[in-house]
Amino acid sequence: MRFSDKELALKSKRLARSTKVVLDLSLTVVATCLGVALLYGVAFSAQADIIDAAQLTSFLAKACPFVTMVAFIAPAPIVANALHTWDSTRLAPNAYRAQAACNVLGIAYGIQILNMAVLITNMFGLACQILFLVAEHFIRKSNGMWLGFAVKLSVCLNSSLVLCSLRMPIDTLGYGITALNIFMYVTPLGNVKKLLKFRDASRISVGLTCLSVVNNALWTLYALMMEDLVLLLPSVLGYILSAFQVLIILWCRGSLPFDLAFLLLLCSENHCWEGTVVLPVAQVEKKRGHDEDCVQLHQGEDTRSSSSTPLCLAM
Numbered sequence: 001m002r003f004s005d006k007e008l009a010l011k012s013k014r015l016a017r018s019t020k021v022v023l024d025l026s027l028t029v030v031a032t033c034l035g036v037a038l039l040y041g042v043a044f045s046a047q048a049d050i051i052d053a054a055q056l057t058s059f060l061a062k063a064c065p066f067v068t069m070v071a072f073i074a075p076a077p078i079v080a081n082a083l084h085t086w087d088s089t090r091l092a093p094n095a096y097r098a099q100a101a102c103n104v105l106g107i108a109y110g111i112q113i114l115n116m117a118v119l120i121t122n123m124f125g126l127a128c129q130i131l132f133l134v135a136e137h138f139i140r141k142s143n144g145m146w147l148g149f150a151v152k153l154s155v156c157l158n159s160s161l162v163l164c165s166l167r168m169p170i171d172t173l174g175y176g177i178t179a180l181n182i183f184m185y186v187t188p189l190g191n192v193k194k195l196l197k198f199r200d201a202s203r204i205s206v207g208l209t210c211l212s213v214v215n216n217a218l219w220t221l222y223a224l225m226m227e228d229l230v231l232l233l234p235s236v237l238g239y240i241l242s243a244f245q246v247l248i249i250l251w252c253r254g255s256l257p258f259d260l261a262f263l264l265l266l267c268s269e270n271h272c273w274e275g276t277v278v279l280p281v282a283q284v285e286k287k288r289g290h291d292e293d294c295v296q297l298h299q300g301e302d303t304r305s306s307s308s309t310p311l312c313l314a315m
Helices: 005-047 053-073 076-085 093-113 116-140 146-167 170-198 206-226 229-252 261-266 281-287
Strands: 294-298 301-305
Touching (some): 005 053, 005 206, 005 229, 005 261, 053 206, 076 116, 093 116, 093 146, 116 146, 170 229
Antiparallel strands (some): 294 301
16 A cells, blocks of 8 residues: 555654654653652662761751741741731632641651651641631631631641541551642642643742752652651652642743643643644743633634633644
């Protein structure tokens, strides 16, 4: 069976596109996981006495709680602004509740393994989440019964803490901590579909994302030094997801040396990927206009669609 020149050219173009997707996917995986490999290398060096393991562990036991405490108080300016403006729309009570539950399990785990770094970090985090939830209730209920809410919330969380510390097996605590951490790190990626469509990462906080990368990197290394699987699993997963968010931010800004356009396959509702390329950042900024506009160029004509399809060029 013979193919025409046009069919051969189309097949060649599709092969080249598929090769590029595989290459970009491979580079994305390598870039995301490279940090994990480096952390394992540092831990191996400490075990091989190339690095002083005792000094490294002592440093991490102080650095990990400090960085995590900074991350816990990071939402404080947003909460303070919400109290000043009486507007709670930017607050995230569900995230505060999930973090509070994770802190309760973390405190119980720290008590059972007698680890002060884990214990102090989660006690501080729980206090922050209680304050944030009380502030959100204070705004939402217009100063109504906030003190009673604070007392009931504290009693509920502390009762759960006592129950988890005395009755919950350490393996179950580990599963709960891992599941809650995965939920909290995956939640910010819920908007990834819209980010990819419009190449706009303005809703992702660069500072908090970078802080999350550093925080999870330190806890991953600390868990490797302590040989603690309960600390290791959520820390590694948190690092990978945070690093992936960094890649998305860099790609949206046009600063990534490789392309993440293959991710549009995940959110293409109208199969827009077939024969398309993503617009350069400069054209995206110029042509975006409205968030739900999709700019396409088809057979030399510039057409604008009001549907929520990816920004792309049809070829």
